[in-house]
Amino acid sequence: MNRRRTAAxxxxxxxxxxxxxxxxxxxxxGAGPGEALSLFVQGIFKNKSSMVEVLVKACPLILTSLxxxxxxxxxxxxxxxxxxxxxxxxxxxxxxxGLTGVPGWLRIIIALxxxxxxxxxxxxxxxxxxxxxDISEIIITIMLxxxxxxxxxxxxxxxxxxxxxxxxxxxxxxxxxxxxxLMQGTRFHAGILIAFCSVVIVWxxxxxLTAGYELKVVGLNQRAASVNGISVIRNIILSAxxxxxxAALAGGIEVIAIQKKLLEGISGGCGYTAxxxxxxAGNRPFGVLAASILYAAVQSGAGSMQxxxxxxxxxxxxxxxxxxxxxxxxxxxxxxxxxxxxxTQKGGSGV
Amino acid sequence: xxxxxMRDICKSFSGVYANDHISLxxxxxxxxxxxxxxxxxxxxxxxxxxxxxxxxxxxxxxxGSPVDFHSPADAIASGIGMVQQHFxxxxxxxxxxxxxxxxQGNSFFLDRKASSRRLMELADKYxxxxxxxxMVCDLSVGEQQRVEILKALYRDVELLILDEPTGVLTxxxxxxxxxxxxxxxxxxxxxxxxxxxxxxxxxxxxxxSILRDGxxxxxxxxxDTDPAELARYMIGRNLKEAYDLDQVSSQDALLTLENVCxxxxxxxxPVNDVSLTVHKGEILGIxxxxxxxxxxxxxxxxxxxxxxSGRITLDGxxxxxxxxxxxxxxxxxxxxDDRLRDSLVTDMDVQENLILKEFRNEPFSTxxxxxxxxxxxxxxxxxxxxxxxxxxxxxxxxxxxxxxxGNQQKLIIARELTDSTVLVVASQPTRGLDIGAxxxxxxxxxxxxxxxxxxxxxxxxxxxILELSDRIAVVFGGRIVGILDRKDATEQQIGLxxxxxxxxxxxx
Numbered sequence: 002m003n004r005r006r007t008a009a010x011x012x013x014x015x016x017x018x019x020x021x022x023x024x025x026x027x028x029x030x031g032a033g034p035g036e037a038l039s040l041f042v043q044g045i046f047k048n049k050s051s052m053v054e055v056l057v058k059a060c061p062l063i064l065t066s067l068x069x070x071x072x073x074x075x076x077x078x079x080x081x082x083x084x085x086x087x088x089x090x091x092x093x094x095x096x097x098x099g100l101t102g103v104p105g106w107l108r109i110i111i112a113l114x115x116x117x118x119x120x121x122x123x124x125x126x127x128x129x130x131x132x133x134x135d136i137s138e139i140i141i142t143i144m145l146x147x148x149x150x151x152x153x154x155x156x157x158x159x160x161x162x163x164x165x166x167x168x169x170x171x172x173x174x175x176x177x178x179x180x181x182x183l184m185q186g187t188r189f190h191a192g193i194l195i196a197f198c199s200v201v202i203v204w205x206x207x208x209x210l211t212a213g214y215e216l217k218v219v220g221l222n223q224r225a226a227s228v229n230g231i232s233v234i235r236n237i238i239l240s241a242x243x244x245x246x247x248a249a250l251a252g253g254i255e256v257i258a259i260q261k262k263l264l265e266g267i268s269g270g271c272g273y274t275a276x277x278x279x280x281x282a283g284n285r286p287f288g289v290l291a292a293s294i295l296y297a298a299v300q301s302g303a304g305s306m307q308x309x310x311x312x313x314x315x316x317x318x319x320x321x322x323x324x325x326x327x328x329x330x331x332x333x334x335x336x337x338x339x340x341x342x343x344x345t346q347k348g349g350s351g352v
Numbered sequence: 353x354x355x356x357x358m359r360d361i362c363k364s365f366s367g368v369y370a371n372d373h374i375s376l377x378x379x380x381x382x383x384x385x386x387x388x389x390x391x392x393x394x395x396x397x398x399x400x401x402x403x404x405x406x407x408x409x410x411x412x413x414x415x416g417s418p419v420d421f422h423s424p425a426d427a428i429a430s431g432i433g434m435v436q437q438h439f440x441x442x443x444x445x446x447x448x449x450x451x452x453x454x455x456q457g458n459s460f461f462l463d464r465k466a467s468s469r470r471l472m473e474l475a476d477k478y479x480x481x482x483x484x485x486x487m488v489c490d491l492s493v494g495e496q497q498r499v500e501i502l503k504a505l506y507r508d509v510e511l512l513i514l515d516e517p518t519g520v521l522t523x524x525x526x527x528x529x530x531x532x533x534x535x536x537x538x539x540x541x542x543x544x545x546x547x548x549x550x551x552x553x554x555x556x557x558x559x560x561s562i563l564r565d566g567x568x569x570x571x572x573x574x575x576d577t578d579p580a581e582l583a584r585y586m587i588g589r590n591l592k593e594a595y596d597l598d599q600v601s602s603q604d605a606l607l608t609l610e611n612v613c614x615x616x617x618x619x620x621x622p623v624n625d626v627s628l629t630v631h632k633g634e635i636l637g638i639x640x641x642x643x644x645x646x647x648x649x650x651x652x653x654x655x656x657x658x659x660x661s662g663r664i665t666l667d668g669x670x671x672x673x674x675x676x677x678x679x680x681x682x683x684x685x686x687x688x689d690d691r692l693r694d695s696l697v698t699d700m701d702v703q704e705n706l707i708l709k710e711f712r713n714e715p716f717s718t719x720x721x722x723x724x725x726x727x728x729x730x731x732x733x734x735x736x737x738x739x740x741x742x743x744x745x746x747x748x749x750x751x752x753x754x755x756x757x758g759n760q761q762k763l764i765i766a767r768e769l770t771d772s773t774v775l776v777v778a779s780q781p782t783r784g785l786d787i788g789a790x791x792x793x794x795x796x797x798x799x800x801x802x803x804x805x806x807x808x809x810x811x812x813x814x815x816x817i818l819e820l821s822d823r824i825a826v827v828f829g830g831r832i833v834g835i836l837d838r839k840d841a842t843e844q845q846i847g848l849x850x851x852x853x854x855x856x857x858x859x860x
Contacts, residue, residue, distance in 0.1 A: 214707075230675065
């Protein structure tokens, strides 16, 4: 069987089914799919600002998904990007507001670095429990997310609350401590460049350095790693550290580049979306970059569709859910395979 | 009319014939042996018979009428039972519950008393004594096999398929097992037994079918043939002569273990007070039924596990506390008994697997940067030297999981046996390999020995131990129960030691 042709066929089936579901939903709320699609495309490509806006939306997704991809490569199935994002946002806010005597550029660096390290350490809790005691990282990271999310709620009502206001949010980050807009008339900020650089750096680590090789071995076969002298514990901890740091960096950038203050719900759930994006991207850094931008573009387009046509933008989330399910279940398109091999037989009976 | 007849069975996987027009009959009261190398198509054939695969062409006749099984349940319902090489028992359930599990005609409430009575009757009839209440995980391998057979008999099968049934048994257990088979045969059961051991075929079977490369090479009446003829049909040429181990091994100790113990989870120590020496230029064979501590022993020497007490030296240096990485750097090569789990990353390709031990060193990396040109070049050289067949145009970028067991093992050997190797720890190095690959692996071990290196050979295959070892240590219950010299050792004697009977009682 020609594997490449099968993969292309799979992709076509997936796209066709997704479009079908989308068209039905659009028709059902009384709009025409053609018009909706054209508004969708306009929402993304209308002008320079709208295109840059896609990158602004993609920025936190790139960093958090990259973090997930690094962890998944090592077989560390964290769901913790959301919590790490919050921790990074909090620590970056605290440092940005607290270090008043430090020049602005240095304060930005310290605040983001501090955020990175704090998120990395936060991720280490789950990594150590996993590596040393074999406790499920999935459950631990989900619980740590709750702790981080509600601790932020506590923080913006107490020690990080803006003394001048009475809403649960921090004081505004001083102008010189914000990441500046680099392109007039848009929101293109320096954080986007940081995200792009992170992709390249992580790609280099994963594919060109011995550390990446070790991570891959540990992720694919822990037992073989330890028998052949590669430390499983060290690698899981390393990947968790990097993973948590990247997610926290996303949180820090969101504070000092976009919101300019700390507030509840600041992540927009991107720590959870990151899990999906890493999955779709096959844990490859440039795949993560592409999938994040695509995801952000789809969101932008859906936004414009909703504003001008009244088509609920929830449709997009339904379609993304459909897409992920179809990608994971694509073996179902090939019923013939089931009877011929023991390995696919497992897949067949498991559904 | 034959009990079972398979006519012109064909089955191909992605264009390669696993079975190419194979025909086979089994009569009532007959033991029919199926012989062939790994990959010859034996397993495919019985899996078709048992309803796991569907044949592309051909017909299966059961008692004269055509049948078409879609699952093992169909086969069992018709009266065909199979004991797989790896048992399909639920370890934490009792023998009785395993036997009556998923039985057709089970009502909502189980009548365990009646079932137990029937099971005992069957067990008595065929001399397979088991306690229905015992937990499967507490049984020996031989007893578990008996449970599997009883499970099939309980379902009123008339044909029993046995896949490599003696691989895990001691010689004494094998004898007992053969007695059971003879009783079953006398009762009129048809038996199809898959094995690669010639001596057993000669002893137990009435007829033997030999498969080679998916085709039937011959069908012979056992009484009219001999092992040499069987081997000729099986591999298409004559077997190699015995290895030349006459050159006396030196008296210089290379590896010494002093009172090495491993504390297990329970009260029993998996490795208990083991002391032994491997000399330079010597193969020390460790014989024993699997699960008597030899795997743990190998892992302790290779640095994968750490012993809880005792002392290990290599060439005079203390290596007791070295981890796997440091042990390798000290010159210990390790060929594990579990290739897929311990030695290979099957989703990675040939070249990546070949640097699993050396990726930190030049020329594969400098200052943590990998050099892919050197990695590819190394792989191409190794593939050529060791004649590793990578499916897919000889590419070194083939994922290891697509390769055959023999080629996977060659890859491991190509990686592990280097110029800096001092001692080879080889655990079941030829398990599951075909004859060609087995010969190759054995030759590699012997050439290491002849180059003055030490080899610690752990094997459950007595023939292999006797053929290769200068001295033979037998383990039982985590202890060394006897060390024999090659020239004094007999299969009988080792067999008794493996069963836990001490050396002085054997009268060595």
